[in-house]
Amino acid sequence: MRTALLTAVFAISEAGQALGDHLGHHHDHDEALLTHHWSMPSYTHEIRLQLAIIAAALAAAGLWSAVSSIRRKKKCEG
């Protein structure tokens, strides 16, 4: 009985150690992968596209504002 218990405890501790080692390696691998792949090409593309849309919208708003102010001036002069 005692031998069986000791064997079981030994087996569990060995399995735990093996699992810990495995998880440690896995974590290091994930970290390395993340460090290697940390770039944002999709974000860059998205941001450039949205920047173009926003710039166009702001330019249109500026143009609209300029045209309406000229119209107002002309109306006042008239």
Next chain:
Amino acid sequence: MHRIMVLAKATMLENARKQVFHVVTLITLTIVCASTMLSFFTLGVQVKMLKDLCMTSLLFCGGLLAVALASTSLPNEIENKTCYPILARPIRRTELLLGKYLGSLITVYLGLAAISIVFAALLAAKQALDSNLIISVGFIFLEVAVIAAVSTCLSTFTTPAIAAMLSFIIYVAGTIKMGYFKPLVDQVTNPAAGLLARIAYHMLPNLESFNFKDALVHNLNVPSSYLVQVAIYGVLYCALMLTIGSYAFSRREL
């Protein structure tokens, strides 16, 4: 500019007395301080957890305060009819809008600055303070400015409750835009529905691009050209939202 700053100062003093500002800031400060109790991890993991938790708290606090303060500031002024004596003076509606926006933003920044100082002190105590902290926190401030601009824009043509709710939805949708909406938009096969989905998709702010938490947590370098692009994007998005808000407010009957 002077008139905008006077309005911003008055708005800031008004917002700083609001209960929501004190409660949210205190809760976040408590979370940040409590995150030092994560002592059951090894030192490296503990610092990473501390950075992750504090950055998430900072972002959530900023977003919540920006929505709560910016979406109620202008409509309350209209509801209480206190905007009439202001607009009777030589102050344009655009200036009132900008003053309200800046005042709300400065209040949120005061709360975030207090939390950031505590966060930096905790990192300094663990000898983990690096330059990525300034970048990450700086871009959280910019993200908060974008959320506040969206809230201010929405508050010009809706009630405070609807503006706050819509702003919060946009805040969440903008945060998960790249991860969840992009695959969904790409899957739409109907051309008309696809076009509508794309328009809605491009109108949403890409708030995930302001998130440099990973760079801080894993000590990674971010290319400076990318940082500049994101900063320009944030500033221009704020400008667009305030332009739309200013146009809507100038045409609104008070």
